[in-house]
Amino acid sequence: MELWYTENHSKEAKFSIKVEKQLYSGQSDFQRMDVFESNEFGRFFTLDGLVMITEKDEFIYHDMIVHVPMATNPKIRNVLVIGAGDGGTVRELTRYAHLENIDMVEIDQMVVDICREYFPNSTSGLDDERVHLYFEDGLKFVQEKKNAYDLIIVDSTDPIGPGEGLFTREFYKNCYEALTEDGILVNQHESPFYEEYQRAMKRSHKRIHEFFPVARVYQVHIPTYASGHWLFGFASKSLDPVKDLKEEWWNSLGLETGYYNTDIHSAAFALPNYVKKLLQEAVEE
Amino acid sequence: MELWYTENHSKEAKFSIKVEKQLYSGQSDFQRMDVFESNEFGRFFTLDGLVMITEKDEFIYHDMIVHVPMATNPKIRNVLVIGAGDGGTVRELTRYAHLENIDMVEIDQMVVDICREYFPNSTSGLDDERVHLYFEDGLKFVQEKKNAYDLIIVDSTDPIGPGEGLFTREFYKNCYEALTEDGILVNQHESPFYEEYQRAMKRSHKRIHEFFPVARVYQVHIPTYASGHWLFGFASKSLDPVKDLKEEWWNSLGLETGYYNTDIHSAAFALPNYVKKLLQEAVEE
Known part of the structure; x- marks a missing residue:
């Protein structure tokens, strides 16, 4: 199988990262948060589906x-x-x-x-x-x-x-x-x-x-x-x-x-x- | 329907553009070439599946x-x-x-x-x-x-x-x-x-x-x-x-x-x- 995280950079342009596994998914009073493990970027953290940080950059x-x-x-x-x-x-x-x-x-x-x-x-x-x-x-x-x-x-x-x-x-x-x-x-x-x-x-x-x-x-x-x-x-x-x-x-x-x-x-x-x-x-x- | 062009930026990261239509596809003695129409980038030209130019940038x-x-x-x-x-x-x-x-x-x-x-x-x-x-x-x-x-x-x-x-x-x-x-x-x-x-x-x-x-x-x-x-x-x-x-x-x-x-x-x-x-x-x- 392949698992891909995808973020829309605009309505008609998107960026995707191959994911090894999802390490966390949760919802706070304010927003959804997810943590993924990937080969290209290491671990990365998203809020409401937007990349906040990746270990690589x-x-x-x-x-x-x-x-x-x-x-x-x-x-x-x-x-x-x-x-x-x-x-x-x-x-x-x-x-x-x-x-x-x-x-x-x-x-x-x-x-x-x-x-x-x-x-x-x-x-x-x-x-x-x-x-x-x-x-x-x-x-x-x-x-x-x-x-x-x-x-x-x-x-x-x-x-x-x-x-x-x-x-x-x-x-x-x-x-x-x-x-x-x-x-x-x-x-x-x-x-x-x-x-x-x-x-x-x-x-x-x-x-x-x-x-x-x-x-x-x-x-x-x-x-x-x-x-x-x-x-x-x-x-x-x-x-x-x-x-x-x-x-x-x-x-x-x-x-x-x-x-x-x-x-x-x-x-x-x-x-x-x-x-x-x-x-x-x-x-x- | 939706038509998306996708380019691999690395083996595990890719970039996709929503396409209105493909205007041209052909093969020369050297390489494959394609022309697409998109809303986000206007027309864009690819060689062997890699973006060469888009009208936008x-x-x-x-x-x-x-x-x-x-x-x-x-x-x-x-x-x-x-x-x-x-x-x-x-x-x-x-x-x-x-x-x-x-x-x-x-x-x-x-x-x-x-x-x-x-x-x-x-x-x-x-x-x-x-x-x-x-x-x-x-x-x-x-x-x-x-x-x-x-x-x-x-x-x-x-x-x-x-x-x-x-x-x-x-x-x-x-x-x-x-x-x-x-x-x-x-x-x-x-x-x-x-x-x-x-x-x-x-x-x-x-x-x-x-x-x-x-x-x-x-x-x-x-x-x-x-x-x-x-x-x-x-x-x-x-x-x-x-x-x-x-x-x-x-x-x-x-x-x-x-x-x-x-x-x-x-x-x-x-x-x-x-x-x-x-x-x-x-x-x-």
């Missing part, structure tokens, strides 16, 4: 969501992570000895429980003593914080289901207020290629742009996400991710990374013309 | 294989294109008024005939008076040329079937000899992610590196190719694609492009650590 996503802001501001001490139940973002953050506090707010505790069981590598930072887990709605959590965090990372699902609130105007405004003077907001920013993802990308950029003086977008090659062309947003009150990159400082830390380096840091902010045009349209709409 | 491939070398050396006048039967590479070249001669050598005339019929946009440059078509083996064609071309573009299929000879030591050596003093060789350089493509990437880099003092690799987001993470090789006798980029000159030409710009030109040469490591291994093997 999760390093790409987590390198680029964490090291880009961290290399821009060496003074970051207090970090808020929203979503990120698979643990990979926190794992990368805990590699920085100078960080003092990492609050992680995940709405769905079951995501963390399942990932702890099946993905020991990606969840390996969750027991670091600087990490505090809150199983709450990130939208509400951030609302109560003012001038509190140097960095907020929004490591969310797509803007349908439990991730929806993390793409709203209100949320971005609250993030702005929760950030310190040189505060940085990095978010999972969808993809420019397929129409539905493109709409989400434009909406997110439009809204972030309303509140943050610096609102830039950077791109990454993530083969298991729709089109393989994925984006993150970098917004801040003052710092520019390219001009303010602390190249020498970051390289002096000696962190080994599979994707990120300080050359690719700056390069990721150079966008193709068609993507620049879409982002410009979003701002002007 | 062919601009990405052709922008990046042509404008990167052209923006590096304004003195290019005489160009050799090998493969490229869909015409897209020649179309982009013909936009440069200062080019004097473009020789295109495609082993399989049927590719050009079929693409002329079904892809009028991508083949629109083939009747330019500076373009000379040769339906011959590129390997033999280049063997007889010495100090003749300022730029050679190898726009080949993968190194199986008719494209195989275009990945050999002998071929790269002949390209070196066919190039003028500041000559540039750009080639389709496969992909770093899936094992089979990764092997082809390493082999190509190893061999080019043996003959050319400058042998660099650059990356592009091409959603319809395996993993979406695609590479081109830039090799030359003297010019460096980043240091020698003629940014002002190229921008003064006023060419409109969907993907390429002079920022992404330099950025594309910043590679992820895991890709740099694979290329380094290739050279040391």
Whole structure:
């Protein structure tokens, strides 16, 4: 027999992975979750039928969501992570000895429980003593914080289901207020290629742009996400991710990374013309 | 009914496109060719079951294989294109008024005939008076040329079937000899992610590196190719694609492009650590 997992990247394009076996399937109060074993990607985790992480390429996503802001501001001490139940973002953050506090707010505790069981590598930072887990709605959590965090990372699902609130105007405004003077907001920013993802990308950029003086977008090659062309947003009150990159400082830390380096840091902010045009349209709409 | 085209990106990962109808299917002396109509990608063309071009994203491939070398050396006048039967590479070249001669050598005339019929946009440059078509083996064609071309573009299929000879030591050596003093060789350089493509990437880099003092690799987001993470090789006798980029000159030409710009030109040469490591291994093997 053959068992194939299939994900629709658009209504008329789909991606399939041959599966050795399904290791877990369950339903939380928020979403369906599955864990599969495959030869090509190792174990992989899906939420509502969309790939969140695979053992083979999760390093790409987590390198680029964490090291880009961290290399821009060496003074970051207090970090808020929203979503990120698979643990990979926190794992990368805990590699920085100078960080003092990492609050992680995940709405769905079951995501963390399942990932702890099946993905020991990606969840390996969750027991670091600087990490505090809150199983709450990130939208509400951030609302109560003012001038509190140097960095907020929004490591969310797509803007349908439990991730929806993390793409709203209100949320971005609250993030702005929760950030310190040189505060940085990095978010999972969808993809420019397929129409539905493109709409989400434009909406997110439009809204972030309303509140943050610096609102830039950077791109990454993530083969298991729709089109393989994925984006993150970098917004801040003052710092520019390219001009303010602390190249020498970051390289002096000696962190080994599979994707990120300080050359690719700056390069990721150079966008193709068609993507620049879409982002410009979003701002002007 | 539903009709789906499926391509294996690896033995255990595949990509499928919903097809409205098959417009053409045939067999030449060299390969099978098919043309499909789809909603998501418009028309698309396959050789031996692998996507060559789609109307939706062919601009990405052709922008990046042509404008990167052209923006590096304004003195290019005489160009050799090998493969490229869909015409897209020649179309982009013909936009440069200062080019004097473009020789295109495609082993399989049927590719050009079929693409002329079904892809009028991508083949629109083939009747330019500076373009000379040769339906011959590129390997033999280049063997007889010495100090003749300022730029050679190898726009080949993968190194199986008719494209195989275009990945050999002998071929790269002949390209070196066919190039003028500041000559540039750009080639389709496969992909770093899936094992089979990764092997082809390493082999190509190893061999080019043996003959050319400058042998660099650059990356592009091409959603319809395996993993979406695609590479081109830039090799030359003297010019460096980043240091020698003629940014002002190229921008003064006023060419409109969907993907390429002079920022992404330099950025594309910043590679992820895991890709740099694979290329380094290739050279040391």
